[in-house]
Amino acid sequence: MINRKEFLKAAGCAALAAVTGRWAAAAETASKAGRPQSAEEAARPRHERRPRASRQWGMAVDLRKCWKDEGCRDCIAACHQEHNVPDLGNPKEEVKWIWKEPFEHAFHGEGHDFEKAGLGDLPTPLLCNHCEKPACAKVCPTKATWRREEDGIVMMDWHRCIGCRYCIVACPYGSRSFNWRDPRPFIKKVRAEFPTRTRGVVEKCTFCEERLAQGKPPACVEACKAKALVFGDLSDEGSEVRKLLKSNFSLVRKPGLGTRPKVYYLAP
Amino acid sequence: MHDTGKILAGLAVFLALATSPLWYASLARSSAAAPRLDLPAAERRCVLPREVIRASHMQLLDEWRTQVVRDGQRDYVTPDGRRFDKSLTRTCLKCHSNEKNFCSRCHDYAGAKPVCWNCHVKPEDIK
Amino acid sequence: MLEKALLGGWKYWLWILGLLAVCLIGGLCYLWQFNVGLGITGLGRDVAWGFYIAQFTFLVGVAASAVMVVLPYYLHDYKEFGKITILGECLAVSAIIMCVSFILVDMGQPLRLMNIMLHPTPNSMIFWDVIALNGYLALNALIGYVTLSAERNGVPPPAWIKPIIILSIPWAVSIHTVTAFLYAGLAARPFWLTAVLAPRFLASAFASGPAILILLCMVIKRVSRFDAGSVAVGKLAVIATYAMVVNVFFVLMELFTAIYSGMPEHISHFQYLFAGLGGDATLVPWMRVSVALAVLALALLLNPGTRRREWTLSVACLAIFGSIWIDKGLGMVVTGFIPTPLGRVAKYWPTAPELMISLGVYAAGLLLLTAFYKIVLSVRGETAA
Numbered sequence: 001m002i003n004r005k006e007f008l009k010a011a012g013c014a015a016l017a018a019v020t021g022r023w024a025a026a027a028e029t030a031s032k033a034g035r036p037q038s039a040e041e042a043a044r045p046r047h048e049r050r051p052r053a054s055r056q057w058g059m060a061v062d063l064r065k066c067w068k069d070e071g072c073r074d075c076i077a078a079c080h081q082e083h084n085v086p087d088l089g090n091p092k093e094e095v096k097w098i099w100k101e102p103f104e105h106a107f108h109g110e111g112h113d114f115e116k117a118g119l120g121d122l123p124t125p126l127l128c129n130h131c132e133k134p135a136c137a138k139v140c141p142t143k144a145t146w147r148r149e150e151d152g153i154v155m156m157d158w159h160r161c162i163g164c165r166y167c168i169v170a171c172p173y174g175s176r177s178f179n180w181r182d183p184r185p186f187i188k189k190v191r192a193e194f195p196t197r198t199r200g201v202v203e204k205c206t207f208c209e210e211r212l213a214q215g216k217p218p219a220c221v222e223a224c225k226a227k228a229l230v231f232g233d234l235s236d237e238g239s240e241v242r243k244l245l246k247s248n249f250s251l252v253r254k255p256g257l258g259t260r261p262k263v264y265y266l267a268p
Numbered sequence: 269m270h271d272t273g274k275i276l277a278g279l280a281v282f283l284a285l286a287t288s289p290l291w292y293a294s295l296a297r298s299s300a301a302a303p304r305l306d307l308p309a310a311e312r313r314c315v316l317p318r319e320v321i322r323a324s325h326m327q328l329l330d331e332w333r334t335q336v337v338r339d340g341q342r343d344y345v346t347p348d349g350r351r352f353d354k355s356l357t358r359t360c361l362k363c364h365s366n367e368k369n370f371c372s373r374c375h376d377y378a379g380a381k382p383v384c385w386n387c388h389v390k391p392e393d394i395k
Numbered sequence: 396m397l398e399k400a401l402l403g404g405w406k407y408w409l410w411i412l413g414l415l416a417v418c419l420i421g422g423l424c425y426l427w428q429f430n431v432g433l434g435i436t437g438l439g440r441d442v443a444w445g446f447y448i449a450q451f452t453f454l455v456g457v458a459a460s461a462v463m464v465v466l467p468y469y470l471h472d473y474k475e476f477g478k479i480t481i482l483g484e485c486l487a488v489s490a491i492i493m494c495v496s497f498i499l500v501d502m503g504q505p506l507r508l509m510n511i512m513l514h515p516t517p518n519s520m521i522f523w524d525v526i527a528l529n530g531y532l533a534l535n536a537l538i539g540y541v542t543l544s545a546e547r548n549g550v551p552p553p554a555w556i557k558p559i560i561i562l563s564i565p566w567a568v569s570i571h572t573v574t575a576f577l578y579a580g581l582a583a584r585p586f587w588l589t590a591v592l593a594p595r596f597l598a599s600a601f602a603s604g605p606a607i608l609i610l611l612c613m614v615i616k617r618v619s620r621f622d623a624g625s626v627a628v629g630k631l632a633v634i635a636t637y638a639m640v641v642n643v644f645f646v647l648m649e650l651f652t653a654i655y656s657g658m659p660e661h662i663s664h665f666q667y668l669f670a671g672l673g674g675d676a677t678l679v680p681w682m683r684v685s686v687a688l689a690v691l692a693l694a695l696l697l698n699p700g701t702r703r704r705e706w707t708l709s710v711a712c713l714a715i716f717g718s719i720w721i722d723k724g725l726g727m728v729v730t731g732f733i734p735t736p737l738g739r740v741a742k743y744w745p746t747a748p749e750l751m752i753s754l755g756v757y758a759a760g761l762l763l764l765t766a767f768y769k770i771v772l773s774v775r776g777e778t779a780a
Binding site: 084148155157158159193195197 | 342
């Protein structure tokens with residue numbers, strides 16, 4: 001009979017072999033990514049397959065136009081319908097991609113005693129700022145949220161998110177929502193073309209990257225009758241959004257934090 | 269080591285219990301008939317040969333989801349040159365529109381519990 | 396060696412069964428949370444981390460504090476701590492296991508936890524915390540096992556363990572530093588955005604850890620023949636005193652910076668803690684108790700007479716424990732979220748299932764600690780007759 005020490009040694013080796021075997025298998029699967037693709041595409045080196053066009057999507061919110069109808073919720077309704085965002089009817093567990101917040105909260109700490117009467121109460125549309133230096137992506141322990149180099153969109157991978165909520169803690173804009181329970185029963189009309197989320201993952205606005213891929217503008221932009229939301233490529237000097245920013249006074253939220261938001265507010 | 273007999277007997281009982289599903293399944297094999305799947309009527313060719321799809325559709329879907337979400341690559345070209353959108357709902361389910369009699373029937377038989385439908389929407393969920 | 400934890404009288408088994416019962420209730424509540432989601436807790440979109448993460452933070456401190464017995468014994472050859480270093484290491488192992496459990500119960504998708512290892516992300520402080528905590532767990536488990544085995548066999552510990560013990564000293568500092576970095580690097584949360592957070596965490600850890608160890612020594616003395624010795628306990632009390640003084644000093648530094656600078660986003664959090672904000676004074680009574688306990692502890696500890704008398708020392712240790720638990724385990728995490736970055740006063744209080752799950756984790760930790768101490772005392776032949 002083997003003694004205890006030898007037994008432990010053998011058991012340890014077996015466990016180690018099992019673990020390394022699994023890692024090797026995982027690495028192999030990863031290296032096989034793209035295996036079922038066409039021969040010509042698979043032959044191309046990975047860096048060439050990936051589009052490297054340097055775009056920077058951004059949005060200007062023209063508050064003058066937006067505030068003409070303070071009760072309008074077209075952008076919110078369109079976005080939330082498009083992306084199967086649930087309506088939990090409970091502010092504690094609310095999920096929201098685009099929403100309205102009184103100006104004094106949207107631009108918290110920027111007000112003063114003698115500002116324009118009623119300014120603080122005006123409903124201001126808020127969404128993910130798609131920061132150039134996103135605090136959320138910096139803290140994510142699994143790269144489930146990251147800034148896409150080719151167009152600056154701060155993406156979400158709902159397959160990978162472990163639900164630690166560190167990104168929610170790090171976001172200075174309250175733009176991220178967690179699924180505190182299964183959202184399915186709270187979606188009035190499920191849209192089959194877009195997945196719902198499962199409980200325990202974080203979600204947020206993705207600038208409608210799935211629509212952009214089909215050449216369509218974001219759903220909120222399309223839904224805004226007042227044309228208050230202007231979307232475009234910030235790296236293109238001739239884009240409408242750049243022209244608007246050049247000729248108007250504009251604000252971003254919390255510029256002092258160094259996140260470099262890409263949603264701009266054209267102020268009255 | 270005066271308890272050798274007891275230890276060996278205990279180990280034997282443990283092994284018998286731990287492996288019980290295996291020998292139970294092999295003894296009861298005759299009762300589980302292979303599932304009959306609802307195959308699409310119009311389309312006979314899947315994106316890859318049937319044997320490949322049957323054995324490794326989960327790896328293919330895994331790769332698709334990574335490429336679409338993380339690399340922005342949405343086009344899939346089959347070895348024989350056909351183009352598809354890398355999408356479970358927009359491509360797979362277009363032909364396999366009956367999840368219950370296709371996906372689930374086989375997954376139940378194989379004892380697989382995929383979590384796809386926690387997020388992705390089955391056609392029958394919409395009605 | 397492990398079988399020694401299975402031999403004990405009826406009182407021992409009653410205690411074990413009691414802990415197991417609490418574990419069971421906590422486990423059932425966790426099953427509920429696992430199936431329904433974190434919605435059964437008091438957490439929400441504005442207060443995204445709460446009681447679980449706060450307990451985690453407090454317990455990282457308890458784990459790190461083992462260094463306060465290991466360092467004097469191994470670096471300064473302070474022989475009086477010879478009997479209690481192993482108790483400190485066992486406490487560290489149990490505390491780390493509780494830490495990991497609290498992280499686990501806080502996850503939205505616990506089954507995907509290994510994604511942290513599959514997609515290692517060095518820019519995330521969670522990645523480093525996982526490395527620091529697991530490394531510290533492995534170090535202490537190994538050190539405890541090797542030194543206790545040597546003691547059982549009546550031989551000195553092997554020479555190769557010494558460098559590993561020395562490594563565990565800076566490693567202990569690292570676990571609480573990295574845990575502070577989870578908070579202190581976030582531009583969105585001014586309450587935590589302070590360079591003194593890591594030093595303050597360490598100071599409060601080095602006060603609460605030795606205080607717990609003193610209390611444990613007193614309990615063990617009553618239920619067994621083990622006596623840590625009044626010299627060792629006295630030295631632990633001195634360590635806790637210094638650390639508590641430094642801790643209070645750091646808190647006053649925080650208050651000065653926030654209040655004198657007059658910056659609303661820094662003051663408002665302290666206002667919420669100590670005076671109430673926007674009509675919400677949930678934590679105010681707790682924080683006042685924490686302050687009162689800190690004052691009581693310092694009064695008893697700074698006076699040599701009351702520090703040396705056993706019952707006043709035990710009161711002082713309980714006061715340290717209570718004061719720091721309220722500060723770290725209740726106030727520190729939640730207040731980072733209130734007011735929110737959008738200037739709203741969010742509400743948070745743990746729910747019953749949340750508290751039961753937390754109690755379950757604590758019971759599991761105590762169970763482990765009991766088993767470890769039982770083994771240690773049995774090896775030394777010091778269990779009750």
